[in-house]
Amino acid sequence: xxxxxxxxxxxxxxxxxxxxxxxxxxxxxxxxxxxxxxxxxxxxxxxxxxxxxxxxxxxxxxxxxxxxxxxxxxxxxxxxxxxxxxxxxxxxxxxxxxxxxxxxxxxxxxxxxxxxxxxxxxxxxxxxxxxxxxxxxxxxxxxxxxxxxxxxxxxxxxxxxxxxxxxxxxxxxxxxxxxxxxxxxxxxxxxxxxxxxxxxxxxxxxxxxxxxxxxxxxxxxxxxxxxxxxxxxxxxxxxxxxxxx
Amino acid sequence: xxxxxxxxxxxxxxxxxxxxxxxxxxxxxxxxxxxxxxxxxxxxxxxxxxxxxxxxxxxxxxxxxxxxxxxxxxxxxxxxxxxxxxxxxxxxxxxxxxxxxxxxxxxxxxxxxxxxxxxxxxxxxxxxxxxxxxxxxxxxxxxxxxxxxxxxxxxxxxxxxxxxxxxxxxxxxxxxxxxxxxxxxxxxxxxxxxxxxxxxxxxxxxxxxxxxxxxxxxxxxxxxxxxxxxxxxxxxxxxxxxxxxxxxxxxxxxxxxxxxx
Numbered sequence: 001x002x003x004x005x006x007x008x009x010x011x012x013x014x015x016x017x018x019x020x021x022x023x024x025x026x027x028x029x030x031x032x033x034x035x036x037x038x039x040x041x042x043x044x045x046x047x048x049x050x051x052x053x054x055x056x057x058x059x060x061x062x063x064x065x066x067x068x069x070x071x072x073x074x075x076x077x078x079x080x081x082x083x084x085x086x087x088x089x090x091x092x093x094x095x096x097x098x099x100x101x102x103x104x105x106x107x108x109x110x111x112x113x114x115x116x117x118x119x120x121x122x123x124x125x126x127x128x129x130x131x132x133x134x135x136x137x138x139x140x141x142x143x144x145x146x147x148x149x150x151x152x153x154x155x156x157x158x159x160x161x162x163x164x165x166x167x168x169x170x171x172x173x174x175x176x177x178x179x180x181x182x183x184x185x186x187x188x189x190x191x192x193x194x195x196x197x198x199x200x201x202x203x204x205x206x207x208x209x210x211x212x213x214x215x216x217x218x219x220x221x222x223x224x225x226x227x228x229x230x231x232x233x234x235x236x237x238x239x240x241x242x243x244x245x
Numbered sequence: 246x247x248x249x250x251x252x253x254x255x256x257x258x259x260x261x262x263x264x265x266x267x268x269x270x271x272x273x274x275x276x277x278x279x280x281x282x283x284x285x286x287x288x289x290x291x292x293x294x295x296x297x298x299x300x301x302x303x304x305x306x307x308x309x310x311x312x313x314x315x316x317x318x319x320x321x322x323x324x325x326x327x328x329x330x331x332x333x334x335x336x337x338x339x340x341x342x343x344x345x346x347x348x349x350x351x352x353x354x355x356x357x358x359x360x361x362x363x364x365x366x367x368x369x370x371x372x373x374x375x376x377x378x379x380x381x382x383x384x385x386x387x388x389x390x391x392x393x394x395x396x397x398x399x400x401x402x403x404x405x406x407x408x409x410x411x412x413x414x415x416x417x418x419x420x421x422x423x424x425x426x427x428x429x430x431x432x433x434x435x436x437x438x439x440x441x442x443x444x445x446x447x448x449x450x451x452x453x454x455x456x457x458x459x460x461x462x463x464x465x466x467x468x469x470x471x472x473x474x475x476x477x478x479x480x481x482x483x484x485x486x487x488x489x490x491x492x493x494x495x496x497x498x499x500x501x502x503x504x505x506x
Contacts, residue, residue: 005297078274096464097368141333143329143331143333144325144333146303146321146329146333147327147329147333148335148346148350149302149303149320149321149323149328149394150301150303150323150325150326150327150348150352150404151323151346151347151394151395151398152322152347152349152398153347154321154350155344157350160333161346161350163436165335165337165338165407166335167335168337202351240337241378242336242337242338242378242380243336243337
């Protein structure tokens with residue numbers, strides 16, 4: 001822990017050396033102190049907390065929507081070969097479609113409101129989750145499935161009481177991972193045609209050449225990501241004690 | 246009274262990568278009576294596990310058929326309990342929940358299945374471990390739980406596929422005594438696959454010796470040692486005599502495998 005923190009200190013030291021030492025022009029990179037001041041200014045006077053709230057809601061909303069649809073589909077694909085044969089080629093193709101490239105189209109379809117932002121996150125996450133869940137469920141230990149059959153389980157019982165609980169920890173890990181990616185999509189979505197959110201604040205600051213605000217925004221995203229990751233991990237550990245026993 | 250009938254059951258694995266198809270099991274006949282304890286003994290690769298998997302319904306025979314109580318086996322079912330060589334407890338369930346798994350699939354109420362599970366926990370000597378997860382158990386304890394899990398379903402026949410194969414010698418000997426004790430007390434029909442000669446004699450009322458490549462039944466030997474048997478029986482002249490005979494039978498088969506390898 002202490003060792004890991006050392007790198008953060010080193011990073012800030014390097015940054016301070018470059019900015020306070022005058023090695024980099026103020027126009028391109030604000031120094032740490034200015035960043036903190038700008039950050040305080042943002043939070044206290046410009047209602048930045050509201051922007052943070054908006055961004056979190058978009059990520060969580062779009063991601064939840066994707067998870068609700070992707071997890072059951074992935075489970076079905078992993079459990080039933082015909083479903084997999086039917087969907088896998090399309091999902092594999094769709095997975096490579098860049099979510100950000102859909103933004104102009106989504107603006108056309110859904111306007112520049114919240115729905116458009118949610119859809120960007122949704123498109124960016126849903127295909128990834130489907131495929132990864134399908135692979136995980138498909139890789140369920142064969143001998144556990146056979147054991148369940150010899151104990152009298154039928155197909156429904158196999159899915160609900162073998163495939164699902166056996167894949168659940170991995171599915172939770174997949175969601176944690178993809179949630180991290182969703183954070184990059186939301187900022188892209190907010191850079192274009194948005195009137196609130198962290199991404200919107202960053203584009204505004206760019207117009208004003210306020211690099212302090214931009215860096216503060218980026219750091220806030222990093223911190224939120226770190227916190228959500230930690231919460232997710234703690235929640236998984238609480239949910240699946242048998243994995244750690 | 247006959248409970249399990251294996252008639253002309255054979256299994257050929259289809260050709261792969263240009264190799265000829267593998268004949269794992271030649272047409273085989275075997276009849277098992279109610280409450281028999283039959284051990285199937287053979288070197289690895291003799292198709293003994295294939296035969297057991299066909300009886301369990303986990304594999305389909307290429308020819309022939311298996312009938313249990315007069316009804317043809319078409320797939321796996323709760324009337325044939327199976328214990329595997331690998332550890333197959335559900336890692337997300339506790340010992341008690343694992344044992345109650347089959348009962349739950351049948352819709353037995355939680356109160357009833359806990360009562361039944363706890364009785365089997367006592368029987369296999371796992372009292373105090375009801376709420377442990379499989380990860381926290383030793384290999385021997387995991388297999389005891391697996392046996393209890395199969396028995397809790399009250400199957401017509403118990404199938405065991407080298408269940409003690411991965412255990413150390415001392416643990417294995419204790420497990421054999423425990424299983425035999427349960428059989429002597431409760432009278433179950435058991436089909437037990439092993440490559441361990443002593444194990445086959447000690448447990449079985451009848452030892453079926455299988456030959457290798459292609460797998461088929463080579464000999465059937467009745468074990469007329471009295472019950473209840475204790476571990477001390479392993480050093481009696483009768484036991485040693487049977488062992489010598491089976492060592493000869495198995496040795497020729499093992500040599501055949503070695504030559505073809």
